[in-house]
Amino acid sequence: MTATAGRKPLQLSDLARLSSVGLGTRKLRAELSALGIAIGVAAIVAVLGLSASSQAGLLNEINQLGTNLLTVSNGQSFTGGAVELPTTAPAMIGRIPGVHQVQTTGTVSGANAYRNPYIPAPATNALTVQAASLSLLPVVATTVAQGHYLNAATAQEPVTVLGAGAAQRLGIDRIFPGERIWVGGQWLYIAGILKPAVLAPAIDSSVLVGYPAASKYLGFDGHPSTIYVRAENDRVNRVDDLLAATANPENPNQVNVSQPSSALVAQADAKSALNGLFLGLGAVALLVGAVGVANIMIISVLERRSEIGLRRALGATKGHIRTQFLSEAVLLGLLGGAVGVTLGAASTTVYAHTKHWATVIPTQAWAGGIAASLIIGAVAGLIPAIRAARLSPTQALWSV
């Protein structure tokens, strides 16, 4: 015999074959212990994937609604009283360069809306009565769900359009001719119901009437309380800076200016704070999986004493045995991780699809999942592998 090669670590292909055969002989148990890791990784990937997808969905929705909407509303004076916006404000804002649409609502103070005159006065349902300008809807990015919005004719008459929330609270889900509600001691006929206005939630809980009708029937003073401004996309910030001073040049600090979309973006970011809890649960599942892998590997060392002894007799070094058991544990972890990433990605895809979101699986979620399962396999397999290598070949072979 010629010695062609000396002592060497096993080739990677031999190691892969050894460890897959090793796991294959105990298929069910290997699958069960890999399942622990799979569940943990799936939970982590799904949580990260779902929150990223929902965020992407929300941001997409916000972008569709437009991020160029600015609102100007009346603020408070030093003494705490409400400061009304000047009636000239909308026209002045309309002359700021970059502004292309200005619409207003004005709160009709002292008027409440009821289903009919028999409802007790305190049961206001937290509804506000607002005078509204005629092209409000496109500016706040909503449309009519039923009926019609106010027009130049109906704005003069005792006619109202209900916000989505207001209609719900009044118990009105469809419109028929002659249907009316009792507002400020007056019957108002319902012309339409709006869809929810995501960018202007105040509209949702409002009962809207035309400016002339509000003055004529409800004693409205004509001052706008909220001005909705659409600016050109690239000039939003510049317009934003000018709004307060333009709306109320005398007391610019008594005007509130906000950008509803930025508040929503912040809200979308805040939503992912809850993820910590689910990530924690995923981590616990991973830990349990790791214990499972360690357990099966230790049992496997006990069961395979004769195999270990035989391999030592065939010339395996302690290092060969250690590497074999360690690579089995790593392979087990890796299988669990791969299954987990697949499951997590699949559930994210399915859920995102039902919600019409784009599926987003962050790289750190799947790469981290695979890496974590690999490390877990290695850590969990280390002690069993060392124990297997320490086993004396004579004990392993002759005390079976």
Place this chain on the structure above:
Amino acid sequence: MKYTLPSTPDSYAVAVADDFAAGGAGVPVLDVDNASRSYPGEPPVQALRDVNLTIGRGELVGIVGPSGSGKTTLLQLMGTLDRPTGGRVQITGLDVATMADNDLSYLRATRIGFIFQQFFLAEHATVLDNVADGLLYAGVPLKQRRQRALDALDLVGLAQRPHARPTQLSGGERQRVAIARALVGHPAIVLADEPTGNLDQATGQSILALIDQLHQAGSTIVVITHDHIIAERMPRKVEILDGHIVADTGPAAPDDCRLRPSASFVQPPVSGHHSAFSIADDPS
């Protein structure tokens, strides 16, 4: 011939091969020199005491003794699976005591073949891969391992069934697979621990016949058994009792190196076959 261990594995392997090939005629395959093995305890258990045994190339030796006599301990020392607590064990001229654990592993991978009573086959691997595993730790590539495993299977008469699983084989066939695994690396010495212990009498005979055939082909084989009838048939018989070698017939004469025919072995009759079994069969 004194041999010092080189530092690098490759040069070591080459040196072992060269050393044994060139000086092989003068160097015994196995030299147990005054070896003792005691196990710690109160009082310490003395499993082997001052054992001297030299086995030359091409010998077929039967080591016989009752259970507890120390024959398994002797096998463990001869197979470098254990080290003596006193004395010296040399395999192909290499002193086991001076070698590191990893070097001993390589020595086993390349120089020693083992055959066990329990076969120790991997049930989920094919017969071919079981045999090929005998070369795994000698650093032979997979393709070559399988080719040589086929040759070894041919040697034991199982060349037709390389892809069977051990569970599909009879006991005798399984032991043949294990023998092929021991032989696949062309080891300097094959150590068989009760090779017929788990087999019925007729199958045991065929395994002994195979061992004789391999011996005729040049293999050095040591058979450990508790069965005197088997040991009697070996060209050289070593008797061990209470950790001592009590009898050794010495190396056989060249004209007397065949397995002797079994005096007690009669073809079992179709009925009442217990007569044959009661004489020669394994009592365990």
